[in-house]
Amino acid sequence: MIPNTAPAPADETTTAAAVLPQTPGQSAAKKFAGSKLFGSPASIAGVIWLAALVAASLTAPLWLPFKTEDQDFTAVLSGPTAAHWLGTDELGRDLLSRIFASAAGTLGTSMITVIVAVGLGTLLAMLAAAAGDRAENVISRVTEIMMSLPGTVIILAVIGAVGTNIPLIMGILGVLISAGIYRVMLGQAKSLQSQLYVDAAKVDGMGMAGISLRHVLPGLTNTIVVQAALIFAVGMLIQAGLAFIGFGPPIPEPSWGGMIQGASQHVYDAPWLMVPTGAVLALTVLAANAIGNALGKAPNATASHLPSAAARRQRAKSVAAIAAAAPAPKDSAKDTLSVRNLSVGVDNGVRLVTDVSFDVEPGTVLGLVGESGCGKTMTALSLLGLLPSGVSVAEGQILWNGTNLAAATEKAMEGIRGREVALISQEPMRALDPMFTVGYQLTAAIRRLRGTGRADAKAEALGLLEKVGIVDAARILKTYPHQISGGMAQRVAIALALSGRPRLLVADEPTTALDVTVQAEILSLLRSLVKDTGMSVVMVTHDLGVVADLCDQVAVMYAGQVVENGRTDSILDNPRHPYTLALLAADPHANHAADMPERLATITGQVPQPKDWPSTCRFASRCQFAGSACTVPVPLLPSGAGDGVVRCVKADELAVVGLDWVATDIPARHVLSLSETRTVEKDHA
Amino acid sequence: MALFITKRLLMALATVLVVAVLAFLLVHAMPGSPGAVSLGAGASQEAIDEVNRRLGWSDPLLVQFFSWLGAAVQGDLGISLIDGRSVSADLASRLPVTASLAAGATLLSGILGIALGVTAAVRGGMVDRVIGGVAGMAVALPAFWIGIIFVYLLAVQSSVFPATGYVPFEDSPQDWALSLALPVITLAVGGGAFIARQTRASMLEALQQEHIRTLRATATPTWKILYVHALRYASLPIVAAIALQFIQLFGGSVIAEQLFAMPGLGQAVQNSVSTHDAPSVQGVVVIATVVVVAVNLVLELATKFLDPKLRAS
Ligand code: SF4
Numbered sequence: 001m002i003p004n005t006a007p008a009p010a011d012e013t014t015t016a017a018a019v020l021p022q023t024p025g026q027s028a029a030k031k032f033a034g035s036k037l038f039g040s041p042a043s044i045a046g047v048i049w050l051a052a053l054v055a056a057s058l059t060a061p062l063w064l065p066f067k068t069e070d071q072d073f074t075a076v077l078s079g080p081t082a083a084h085w086l087g088t089d090e091l092g093r094d095l096l097s098r099i100f101a102s103a104a105g106t107l108g109t110s111m112i113t114v115i116v117a118v119g120l121g122t123l124l125a126m127l128a129a130a131a132g133d134r135a136e137n138v139i140s141r142v143t144e145i146m147m148s149l150p151g152t153v154i155i156l157a158v159i160g161a162v163g164t165n166i167p168l169i170m171g172i173l174g175v176l177i178s179a180g181i182y183r184v185m186l187g188q189a190k191s192l193q194s195q196l197y198v199d200a201a202k203v204d205g206m207g208m209a210g211i212s213l214r215h216v217l218p219g220l221t222n223t224i225v226v227q228a229a230l231i232f233a234v235g236m237l238i239q240a241g242l243a244f245i246g247f248g249p250p251i252p253e254p255s256w257g258g259m260i261q262g263a264s265q266h267v268y269d270a271p272w273l274m275v276p277t278g279a280v281l282a283l284t285v286l287a288a289n290a291i292g293n294a295l296g297k298a299p300n301a302t303a304s305h306l307p308s309a310a311a312r313r314q315r316a317k318s319v320a321a322i323a324a325a326a327p328a329p330k331d332s333a334k335d336t337l338s339v340r341n342l343s344v345g346v347d348n349g350v351r352l353v354t355d356v357s358f359d360v361e362p363g364t365v366l367g368l369v370g371e372s373g374c375g376k377t378m379t380a381l382s383l384l385g386l387l388p389s390g391v392s393v394a395e396g397q398i399l400w401n402g403t404n405l406a407a408a409t410e411k412a413m414e415g416i417r418g419r420e421v422a423l424i425s426q427e428p429m430r431a432l433d434p435m436f437t438v439g440y441q442l443t444a445a446i447r448r449l450r451g452t453g454r455a456d457a458k459a460e461a462l463g464l465l466e467k468v469g470i471v472d473a474a475r476i477l478k479t480y481p482h483q484i485s486g487g488m489a490q491r492v493a494i495a496l497a498l499s500g501r502p503r504l505l506v507a508d509e510p511t512t513a514l515d516v517t518v519q520a521e522i523l524s525l526l527r528s529l530v531k532d533t534g535m536s537v538v539m540v541t542h543d544l545g546v547v548a549d550l551c552d553q554v555a556v557m558y559a560g561q562v563v564e565n566g567r568t569d570s571i572l573d574n575p576r577h578p579y580t581l582a583l584l585a586a587d588p589h590a591n592h593a594a595d596m597p598e599r600l601a602t603i604t605g606q607v608p609q610p611k612d613w614p615s616t617c618r619f620a621s622r623c624q625f626a627g628s629a630c631t632v633p634v635p636l637l638p639s640g641a642g643d644g645v646v647r648c649v650k651a652d653e654l655a656v657v658g659l660d661w662v663a664t665d666i667p668a669r670h671v672l673s674l675s676e677t678r679t680v681e682k683d684h685a
Numbered sequence: 686m687a688l689f690i691t692k693r694l695l696m697a698l699a700t701v702l703v704v705a706v707l708a709f710l711l712v713h714a715m716p717g718s719p720g721a722v723s724l725g726a727g728a729s730q731e732a733i734d735e736v737n738r739r740l741g742w743s744d745p746l747l748v749q750f751f752s753w754l755g756a757a758v759q760g761d762l763g764i765s766l767i768d769g770r771s772v773s774a775d776l777a778s779r780l781p782v783t784a785s786l787a788a789g790a791t792l793l794s795g796i797l798g799i800a801l802g803v804t805a806a807v808r809g810g811m812v813d814r815v816i817g818g819v820a821g822m823a824v825a826l827p828a829f830w831i832g833i834i835f836v837y838l839l840a841v842q843s844s845v846f847p848a849t850g851y852v853p854f855e856d857s858p859q860d861w862a863l864s865l866a867l868p869v870i871t872l873a874v875g876g877g878a879f880i881a882r883q884t885r886a887s888m889l890e891a892l893q894q895e896h897i898r899t900l901r902a903t904a905t906p907t908w909k910i911l912y913v914h915a916l917r918y919a920s921l922p923i924v925a926a927i928a929l930q931f932i933q934l935f936g937g938s939v940i941a942e943q944l945f946a947m948p949g950l951g952q953a954v955q956n957s958v959s960t961h962d963a964p965s966v967q968g969v970v971v972i973a974t975v976v977v978v979a980v981n982l983v984l985e986l987a988t989k990f991l992d993p994k995l996r997a998s
Contacts (some may be wrong), residue, residue, distance in 0.1 A: 002732040
C-alpha cells in the first residue's frame with residue numbers, strides 16, 4: 001500500500017546534469033521550469049482540476065446544497081437527480097456535499113506527508129552532500145534500512161499506538177517516504193555541491209549552510225516540485241486506503257476512502273455509489289501525477305539508436321520519397337563511394353548537413369575534418385543508414401557500388417552494414433555491449449556476417465583479434481568490455497568492424513577518447529589494415545595530425561558544409577580556406593617544428609547552432625578576413641590546386657597574399673591589410 | 686563474494702533488530718495494558734493487575750524486550766491477548782495466504798508489465814501513447830476501487846470467480862487458484878502499470894546506448910537487438926522494480942485481504958491493531974520485515990549476478 005518513492009521512471013529520465021543550472025546567478029524561479037507546467041494538455045488539466053478542487057473545498061460551506069449529515073429518506077441510494085447531483089448514499093446523504101466537505105481535509109493532510117517527506121529528504125540529501133563521505137555513508141545506511149521496512153505494516157502499528165490521528169499518521173508516513181526522496185535527491189545535490197562556483201564560495205568563506213541554501217537548494221527546486229506532486233498523489237491514495245480499511249476519521253465524518261468502503265457494501269444493489277467518489281479521487285491523483293510528470297520530463301532526451309517501429313515506418317516513407325526523387329544511380333567504379341549533394345536534417349526541418357559532396361576512391365582514406373557541431377559525424381553515420389532517431393537524410397545521394405544508400409530500404413541496408421560498410425565509433429567502451437563477453441559479441445558477428453559455424457567462428461575470432469594486434473587473444477575473448485583498457489577495447493571494436501570483411505570503413509574519431517600513446521598505435525594499426533585489405537576509409541576527426549598521418553584526401557567541414565576539399569598534401573601545405581588556415585594554426589601537431597608559432601592561434605567563438613546558419617558565408621562571424629564581399633551565398637569553386645575545391649570569396653586573394661591566421665584577439669581589421677572598409681562584427685568585439 | 690554476503694546478512698539482521706525494537710516500543714505505547722485488553726471491559730482491577738503481572742508488564746522495558754526477543758528467535762512470538770492462541774501458529778497459517786497473493790500478483794504484474802512496457806518502447810507512436818495513458822490511469826486508481834469494480838463485473842454480474850474468500854491449496858488446488866484470481870488481478874493492475882513504466886523507460890534508455898549502434902552496424906537483426914541485447918541491458922532496473930513490487934504487495938495486501946475476506950497477514954494486522962492485541966501486532970511487524978529484508982537480499986544477489994561489472998568484483 002505504501003507505493004515506492006523511487007522516481008516514477010516513465011517520465012523521469014531527467015539526469016542531474018540536465019537540470020543543473022548553467023550559471024550560479026540564475027534565480028530559483030528560473031530554474032524551476034514553470035513553463036513546462038503548461039506544456040502538455042494533461043498537466044494544464046491537472047492544474048485546473050486541483051485549483052478548482054481546492055477552491056471548491058475551501059468555499060464548501062458557502063455553496064454546498066446539503067450538510068454532510070443531512071439525511072434524505074425519500075432518496076436513499078439514488079443516482080444523480082436534480083436535487084442530488086451526484087446521488088445519495090445508503091442513509092440518503094448527498095454525495096456531492098460529502099465529497100467536497102471532506103476534500104479540504106484530504107488535501108490538507110496529504111500536504112503534511114508531502115512537506116515532511118520532501119522537506120526531510122531534501123534536507124538529508126543536502127546534508128549528506130555537504131558534510132562529506134562519512135556523513136553520507138551514515139545517512140545512506142539509515143535510509144537504506146528505512147526503505148527496506150514494510151511501510152504499511154509499520155503505519156498500521158503506529159495507528160495502533162496513537163489511534164487514528166490522521167495528521168500525525170500522515171507525518172510519520174512522510175518520514176518513511178523521505179528515505180526514497182533522499183535517494184532521488186542525493187546524486188543531484190552532490191553534483192551541485194561539486195560545482196566550481198561552490199568551491200569559489202567556500203574560498204570566500206561561505207559556510208556549509210549558506211552554500212546549501214544559496215547554491216544547492218535552488219538547483220534542486222525542479223526535482224522538489226516534481227517529487228512533491230508525486231508524493232501528494234501517493235499520500236492521497238494511502239490516506240484513502242487507510243480510511244477504506246477502517247482507519248479513517250471517526251465515523252459520521254465523511255472521508256473519500258470511507259465513502260468508497262460504504263459504497264462497496266452496496267455494489268450489488270447500487271453500483272452507482274462507487275462512481276462519484278472514486279472518480280474524484282482518481283482525478284485528483286491523476287492531476288498530481290500529470291503535474292509531476294510534466295515537470296519531471298527531461299528537456300531533450302538523447303536520441304535512440306534503434307528508432308521505434310513507428311519511427312522506422314516514418315523513415316521508410318521519407319526514404320521512399322528520396323528514392324523517387326533521386327535520378328537512377330549511374331554505374332560507378334567498384335568500391336567507390338560517391339556522396340552527392342547530401343543533406344541531413346532533423347525531422348522538424350533544421351538541416352545539420354547541407355549539400356555535401358565527396359568521393360572516396362578504392363583503397364584510399366578520406367578525412368572529414370572540423371570542430372564538433374560541423375556535421376561530420378552525421379555525415380559519417382548517414383553512410384551506414386545509422387542516423388539517430390529524429391534525424392534523417394533529407395536530400396542527395398550516397399552512391400556505393402551502384403546503389404544509392406540514401407534511398408535504400410532498411411532491409412537492403414542490413415545486407416550492406418558490416419559486410420560492405422563498417423563502423424568504428426569514438427568511445428570503444430561504450431561501443432561494446434557491457435552485458436556480453438568480447439567473445440560472444442565477436443563470434444556472433446562473425447557467424448552472422450561470414451556464415452561460419454559455431455566452432456570455426458571461435459577460431460576466426462581469435463585470428464581477428466591477433467590481426468588487430470592483441471597478443472593474448474584467448475584471454476580477451478573471455479573478458480567483459482569493462483575488464484579491458486580503452487585501447488584494447490578499440491582494437492576489439494576494430495576487429496568487430498572487420499568481421500564482415502568490409503570494403504569501406506567509417507571511423508568516427510577512433511582515437512579521440514584514447515591516451516596519446518595508444519592513439520599512435522591505433523592509427524598505425526588502421527594504416528596497416530588499409531594497406532593489407534585494400535579497403536577505403538572515411539575518417540572523421542578534428543585532429544589535423546591524424547589527417548596528415550593517414551588521409552589521402554581531406555574534406556574540411558564547417559557548419560554543415562564542405563568548405564574545402566582536396567588532396568591532403570596540397571591542403572595542409574597550402575590551405576585556401578580561412579577555416580582550414582585557422583584549424584592549422586590552432587593545431588600543435590600540424591605545425592612543423594620549424595615554423596611552430598610562439599603561441600597557438602585560437603578560433604574565437606563557436607560553431608553557430610544549425611538553426612542560426614546564415615545563407616551567406618557561414619564562417620563569417622568568426623573569420624579574421626571577413627569583409628563586405630562575404631555577405632553573399634558562397635559557392636564551392638575549384639581552388640586551382642589539382643581537383644581541389646574551396647568555398648570562400650577571397651580564396652584567390654588569400655592564396656596570393658599568403659596571410660596567417662593570427663594568434664591574437666586583436667580584431668581582424670588591424671591585421672588585415674586588404675583594403676576593407678568594414679569588418680563583420682566579432683562576437684568578442 | 687563471501688564477504689559481500691556476510692556484510693549484507695549483517696545489514697539485514699540489523700534491519701530486523703531495529704524493527705523489533707521499534708515494534709516493541711510502539712506496542713508499549715498502545716493504549717491500555719495487556720490485562721485490560723485481554724479481559725475486556727468490566728474486568729476488575731485485581732484481575733487486570735494479575736494478568737499484567739503474569740505477562741511481566743511492570744518489569745523494566747529492557748528485561749521485557751530481551752525476554753520477548755529470546756522467545757522470538759526460538760519461534761515463539763507470544764500469545765494473543767484476544768483469543769489466547771499462539772501468535773506464531775496463527776501467523777504461520779496466514780503466511781501462505783499473503784505469500785500466494787503477493788507472489789501471484791507480482792508474477793502477473795511482471796508478465797503484464799514487461800510485455801506492455803517492451804511493446805510501448807519498441808512500437809512507439811500510437812501504441813506507446815495508448816499504453817502510457819492506460820498505465821497512467823492504472824497507477825492513479827486506488828486498488829480497492831479497482832477491486833470492487835472487478836467484484837461487480839466478474840463476480841456479481843457474470844459470476845466467473847468467487848467474490849470473496851480463500852480456499853487453501855491443500856483443500857483444492859483449483860478452487861485455490863479461483864479464489865486467488867480476483868485479488869491477484871486487482872493488485873496486478875497497479876503493479877503491472879508500475880512495472881510497465883519502468884520497463885519502457887529502461888528499454889528506451891538501453892536503446893540510447895551506443896553499443897546498440899555497433900550492433901546495428903554489424904547487421905544484428907532487429908529482434909535480436911531488442912529482445913537479447915536491449916532487454917538484457919534493461920533487465921537490472923526491471924528486476925529491481927519487480928522486487929519492489931513484491932515488497933509493496935506483501936505489505937500492501939491488507940486492502941486486498943479486507944476486500945476479498947482473505948485470512949492473511951494483512952487482515953491479522955488490521956484486526957490486532959483494532960483490538961490492541963499487542964503481541965500480534967509485534968509479531969506481524971517482525972514477520973513482514975523478515976520477508977521484506979529477505980526479498981531485498983535476494984534482489985541484491987540477483988543484481989550481482991545479472992551485472993557483469995558487479996559479478997567480477
Ligand atoms: S567568404 Fe569571407 S568570411 Fe567566409 S571564409 Fe571567406 S573570407 Fe572568411
